[in-house]
Amino acid sequence: MNILVIGGGGREHALVSTLAKSRKVAKIYCAPGNPGIAAIAECVDIDIADNELLCRFAQEKSIGLTVVGPEAPLMNGIVDFFAANGLRAFGPTRAAAEIEGSKSFAKDLMRKYHIPTAAYAVFSSPDAAKDYVRQQGAPIVIKADGLAAGKGVVVAMTEAEALAAIDTILCQQAFGQAGSQVVIEEYMEGEEASILTFTDGYTVRPMVAAQDHKRIFDGDEGPNTGGMGAYAPAPVITPALLDTIIETILQPVVNAMTSEGRNYKGCLYLGLMMTKSGPKVVEFNARFGDPETQVVLPLLASDLVDVLEACIDGSLDNCDLVWHNRxxxxxxxxxxxxxxxxxxxxxxxxxxxxxxxxxxxxxxxxxxxxxxxxxxxxxxxxxxxxxxxxxxxxxxxxxxxxxxxxxxxxxxxxxxxxxxxx
Missing domain, CATH: 3.90.600.10 (Phosphoribosylglycinamide synthetase, C-terminal domain)
Structure with a gap:
């Protein structure tokens, strides 16, 4: 089969590298790709925001499976558009991708379905947000509500930092429409981990747990980044803890999305904090994480194409994931x-x-x-x-x-x- 991968970063390079090992793959295209990807796939210069152009390309090249890397095309409804034109794409629909596209939606969903996460409040008024910070004190976490390319989160260790973050997001509109609201969360202490999960809307199959390093400098110092490195498996997630996470977070959130009429198929990224009172959700993303994908997929022994197709077809319960013990x-x-x-x-x-x-x-x-x-x-x-x-x-x-x-x-x-x- 011919495959199209959408995106052009390290995550997509890891996806293309893994897909290229599949016995099912004849040719891989990547839009727009990058010089590294070009060594193993044909890169095509198509705007990933142009659903119509991507769809036409997929039809012309007889693409049997499209794999969507970044969050923006998912929020742009590419999976819905492809499905409406008879094409198979791996990733959540526009409605399901809202779990990443709106932090307030995700928090409200978790509150409604009793999924453990940090206490929070949502504000569009800078004055009300600042009053809340003064009441709660610091440390505290300030998040732009929408997609901000991984840069819309400030872990404020002082009240002054928190107030400055509110000004940046709400007053200066540093993240545009993504910052029309802020979500203010309690600061959670503990060790973080990431679990990328395959789901067909009903069954969940977690990948090996990873741990990202967000801060720019050694010792977790300096400002947050999109991720300065990762490793897997993360020993903080023991087999018993993973069972708890599946039971209290992963299965409940997939069930909740179905109950809300937003059946979630694709890769669900779960950012976790291991607190004294148990694992709690930091965030959900609607796609493979970056750089976690670069350590998780090299450990996959199963054929990735089989797994992605099982997610689309609703047959993930019949799909065993096999991992290298490395x-x-x-x-x-x-x-x-x-x-x-x-x-x-x-x-x-x-x-x-x-x-x-x-x-x-x-x-x-x-x-x-x-x-x-x-x-x-x-x-x-x-x-x-x-x-x-x-x-x-x-x-x-x-x-x-x-x-x-x-x-x-x-x-x-x-x-x-x-x-x-x-």
């Missing part, structure tokens, strides 16, 4: 200045050497310029090491990282430190 660690190499204003156009060298050293190199923000690979995004590359233990996977990843150079390159040197600490 560990994966991904180190993100970021551009100088990230997560603020960052450099672009710097030459990248050493990728072939990194791959020869055993690293899997996923392109996240790269471009070709006159035959030279250059930086083109804040997160430039994700370098993944896979081995039998987390310690050896860390070693593999950093040995590969040492082979890569570009001006201003920055990365964390402590990815998977919690797993080592255990």
């Amino acid at each position: 560990s994966a660690v991904c180190v993100v190499l970021a551009a100088g200045g990230y997560p603020g204003e960052y450099r672009k156009g710097d030459a990248i060298n050493g990728i072939a050497e990194a791959e020869a050293a055993g690293g899997m190199v996923f392109h996240a923000g790269t471009a070709n310029c006159d035959g030279q690979l250059v930086t083109a995004g804040g997160r430039v590359l994700g370098v993944t090491g896979v081995n039998d233990t987390v310690a050896s996977a860390i070693n593999n990843a950093y040995q590969a990282v040492a082979k890569i150079q570009f001006k201003g390159m920055q990365y964390r040197t402590d990815i998977a430190h919690r797993a080592q600490g255990r």
Whole structure:
């Protein structure tokens, strides 16, 4: 079968790499793709916001399965549009993707169906939001309600930080329409983890648990980013704890979405906090996480195409997920200045050497310029090491990282430190 992957980052590179291993795949196209993806798939320059153009391309190329990477096309209703035109696409409908598209919707859903999460309130008035912060005190969490490319969350350790975040989101409209409301949540203490889950709207099949590293600097210092690295499996999620998470969060939320007439098929990303009173939801995303996908999919032994088709067909209960009993660690190499204003156009060298050293190199923000690979995004590359233990996977990843150079390159040197600490 021919497959179309939508998106052009590290997550999509990992998806294309995994799909390419399937015995069912004849050819993979990726829109728009990136220079790394171009080595294993045909990249096509189509605007991922243009459902009609993507649909026409899929029909012309006899695409049997479309896999949607980023959240924006899902919120743009691409899965609905494809289905209406007789095409199969993996991902939730526009109505179901609202679980990521609106944080207030997700919080209200959890409250209604008694799914454990942080206490919260929603505001569109800056004054009312600030009054609430003054009543609650700090630390406290301020979130833009809509899609803000992973940047609309401020974990405010002081009241002043929280008030400034409200000004940024509601008054300065830093995130546009996504910031027309803020969700203000209690600060939860504990260790975070991510569980990506396949679902066909009824059955849930969790993937191996991962742990992301959001802060820019070692020791979890500095501002939040889209993710500076990840590892899997995360030992904080024991088999017994996973059973609890399925029973109290994953199955209830999928059932809740069906009850609300928003049957959820696709990958459901669950961000968790392990609090003293048990696991609680930090957030839901309506797609594969980035960079978690770069450590989870390399551990998948099952044929990914079989799993994605089972989600679409409603037959996931007959699909066994098999995983390699190994560990994966991904180190993100970021551009100088990230997560603020960052450099672009710097030459990248050493990728072939990194791959020869055993690293899997996923392109996240790269471009070709006159035959030279250059930086083109804040997160430039994700370098993944896979081995039998987390310690050896860390070693593999950093040995590969040492082979890569570009001006201003920055990365964390402590990815998977919690797993080592255990």
